[in-house]
Amino acid sequence: MLTLAWQTVKARTSGFIGAFVAILCGTALVAACGILMESGFRGGVPTQRYAAADVVVTADRTVRPPGGDVMAFEHAAEQPSLxxxxxxxxxAVPGARAVPEQTFPAVVVGKxxxxxxxxxxxGHNWDSAVLAPFTLKEGNQPKQGEVVLDSxxxxxxxxxxxxxxxxxxxxxxxxxxxxxxxxxxxEARQASLFFSEATATELAGNPDRVSAIGVLGAPAQRIEDALAGDNVTVSEGADRSAAEFDDVSQTKSILAILAGSFGGYAVLVAIFVVASTLALTVEQRRREFxxxxxxxATPRQIRRLIGVETTVVSVIAGVLGSLLGIGVSQGLRAAFASIGVVPADFALSISPIPLVAALLIGVGAARLAAWSASRRPSSINPVEALGEAAVQKRDVGKVRLAIGWGLFVLGLGATVVPMFLGGQLGAAMSVMAALVLIIGLTLTGPRLIGAAVxxxxxxxxxxxxxxxxxxxNVLKNSRRLAAxxxxLMLAIGFAVVNFYSQTTLTAAVQQQTERSITADHVITGVMGVPAEVVGQIGGGTATSLVRxxxxxxxxTGDTVEVQSRPANGLDPTASGLVDLGVVSGTIDDLRPGTVALSDAxxxxxxxxxxxxxxxWFADGQQAKLKVVATYTHDLAFGDYVLSAADARAHTRAGMDSAVLVKSADTTALNALTSRYPGLQVTERVAAQDRSAERTQFLLNLVAVGVILGYVAISVSNTLVMSTAARRREFALLRLVGTGRRQIVRMMRTEALLTVGLAAVLGxxxxxxxxxxxxIGLTGSPLPDGPIQVYLGALAGAALLGVVSIAVSTRLSLRAKPIDAIGTRE
Known part of the structure; x- marks a missing residue:
C-alpha cells in the first residue's frame, strides 16, 4: 500500500500540491507558537547584574490558589521582596556566600x-556590586552621602x-x-547607582526585607533544599535574567499566555484549512476512486490508500513546516519587539519539543481530515460508482447538517454573552462566537450556498x-462553490471581528474614563510621582492614583480559574475627583484594609x-479586605479599587502613577512640580495612560495578522486547486463552440459571485x-473604529479571490482543447 501511495503521489504531484502547502504553512504556524510558548518558560536575555552569581534567590511571584490543578496559576505583575x-x-549552607541586594528607583538629574x-x-547597595561584577574604575566605594555611578x-x-x-x-x-x-x-540594559549599605537600606524603605539574594560558591540544589518551604524562587543559568530584569519576567509570562491563546486558534484554523483542502483534493479524484x-477495490482499501497518501504528504510537509516555524517565530519576535511587547534583546529558546509537537499535530490533523474525506468515496456502491462520479451529489449528510445548525445556534447564543460580560473577556467572547458561527456555516455551507444560488x-x-x-455551473456544483x-468568509469574518472588538473596547474604556475623571489637572512623572507630592498640594483637593x-x-465545579485583573488605588478624598458610578457604600471609607468592587x-x-x-496584590501577597463600596464604571477603574496606600505598598516603585487635582492654582502646581524633575501638569484627558491598551491591541493585530496570512494562503490555494481541476470542463466547452473569452467571463462571474457571497456571510x-x-460596552449597536479597515478587508478578500481564479483560469486555458480533454484526472 505504501508503494502504491508513493507512486500515486509522484504521478499526481499537482493534485497534492494544495494539501502540501496547507499542511506546510499550518505546521509552521503551530511550530512558531510552540517556540514562543517554550521561550516563555526558558527564553531570556543574557544576565548582567547577576552574571557572577551562581544562584539568585527571589521571592516566588507565581500565584497558585489552593485546590487548583497544575495550570491554575498566574504571574504576579510586581516582584515581591524577601x-x-x-x-x-x-x-549557613556549606561553601555559600550570600549577598543581599536592594533595588529601588533612582535617577540622576542632568545639568x-x-x-x-x-x-x-x-539604585543598589554597594555590596551587591560583586554580583555583576562591577569593579571600581576610579575612586572609592561609597560612604554616607556618596554615590558610585556606572561608567x-x-x-x-x-x-x-x-x-x-x-x-x-x-x-x-x-x-x-x-x-x-x-x-x-x-553593555548594560540598566543604569546603576550604588550607595552605602545604610543609605541603600533607608532609600529602599524596608529595613527588614531585601530585593534579592545573590549566592556565590554553592549549587542551586543545596540552596533549594535549605529554603524548602520559604516560598522562594531559586534561579540559575539563563533564568537569572528574569530575576534581574522585570521586563524579562513579564515578557516570559506574556509569551506563554499569548502563545497558548493564539496557538489554540492556530491549531483550530490549521485543522480547519487542512481538512477543507484535503476534502477538495479527494473530491477531485472521484473518478479515480x-x-x-x-x-x-474494497472500501477499506480506498480508505487505507487515501490515509497512506496523506501520511506521506503530511510527513514531508510537516518536517519542512516545523523547520520553517523557526523562521516564523523569529519574525514574530521581531514584530513583538517593534511594538514594545518584548525586549529587543530577548532571545527565543528553540528545542526539538515544539517542532516535534507541531509535526505530530500536522500529521494528526491531516490523517483526521483524510479519514473524514475518504468515507464517502470508499462507501459508494461499485455499480453506481462511475455514474455518481460524473455528477456531484448535492445532498449534505444529516449528521453534518445537525452539527452545523447546532453550532450555529450555539454561536448565536454566545454573541449575547458580551452584553453582560464586559471588558477584555467580553471582546474575547465575541471572537469565539464568530469562530463558532463560521464553523457552523462551513458545515451547512453547501445547503446554505445552494439556497442562495x-x-x-x-x-x-x-x-x-x-x-x-x-x-x-453554480447550480449543479454548490459544494464546489461553498468550498x-x-x-474567504473565514478571512473576512475573523479579520473584522478581531479588529473591531479591540477598537470598540478601547473606545468604551476611553469614553468611560473621560466621564469618570472629573479632576481639573493630572500630575504625571517619568518614574512616577513621589507619594509625598499629594500632601503638598494646597488650594484644592487631590488624590493619589496608583495603577x-x-x-x-x-x-467552578472542580476547576479553579485564576485571573489577573486591572485595579486602581485611590485616596478617600477621591470622591470629588473621580466618578466611579457608586451603587452602594461610599469611597470615603476607602482606607488601608478596605476595597471597592465593581457591581458586576x-x-x-x-x-x-x-x-x-x-x-492577591500585584506582588503576589494575599489580601483579605473589607468591601466598602460597589460601583459600575469598571472599564475605567477595573473590578477592584484599593486604597492608594495598599496599592502603593505592593509595587516595587512605591510611587503614585499620577496625582489627580481639582480647583488648585496652576501656578502653584507648576512651582511644586518644578521641585521634582520629570513631573508635569497636564489636562485630565491627555494624561490618561493608554499605553497598555495600545500594546495589547498591537499585540493582537500581529498575532491575528499571522493567522490571517495563513488563511490568505489557504484561500488562494483552494481557489487555484478548484479552478485548475476544471481543465477538462473548459476544454469540452471550447470543443462544443464556447469561445475563450466567454469562458473567462464565465469564471469572472463565478469569482464575483464567490466573493460577493463570502463578503455577505463574513x-x-x-x-x-x-x-x-x-451594545454591552457603549450602548450603541455600531462597533467603533475606522470603516476603512472593514472596506480594506472586503477589498483584500475580493482581490485575492478574483486574482486567484483569474490566474488559474488563464493558465488552464493555455493548453489546446483537444489535448486538455484527454488529460488524466
Missing amino acids: PAALVAKIA DGQPLAGKPSF GLAAEAGAGVGADVQVMTRSAPVTYRVSGVAEAAG ALLRAVG RVIAPALAKSGVSGYLASA AVTP TQVITASK HASWEDKKIGDTVEF SLVAAVPLGMLA
Missing part, C-alpha cells in the same frame, strides 16, 4: 534639570569622581558626592452566454458591603457578535 533573615539561612532617562535606572551614567551626566550630582528616588532630589565610577563587562471500486442563478442566466454558463466561499493589578481565583464582580462573587473579599458573521459587544 525577608532579610534568609541571608543568614543561605550563608538641564531633567532626569537622565536614556535607560531604566536603579555609562557618569559619562552621560558629565560627572567624575569628586563631583556633586542630584539623585531623585522616591522624594525630591538629594545631592550626593560621586565617590567612584564602576564598570562591568558588556470510482474506477477502483468498479474493478474490485437558487435565488441568484435566474438573474445570472439572463446576462448572456457567460452568465448562463456560470448559472448552470471556495468558506475560506496596579490584582489576581483573583474563582472555583461583586454580584458574581456574591459580596456585599461589609463582607471580606480575598485576592460581514454577517462579524456583525452579530460585534453589535452585541458594542
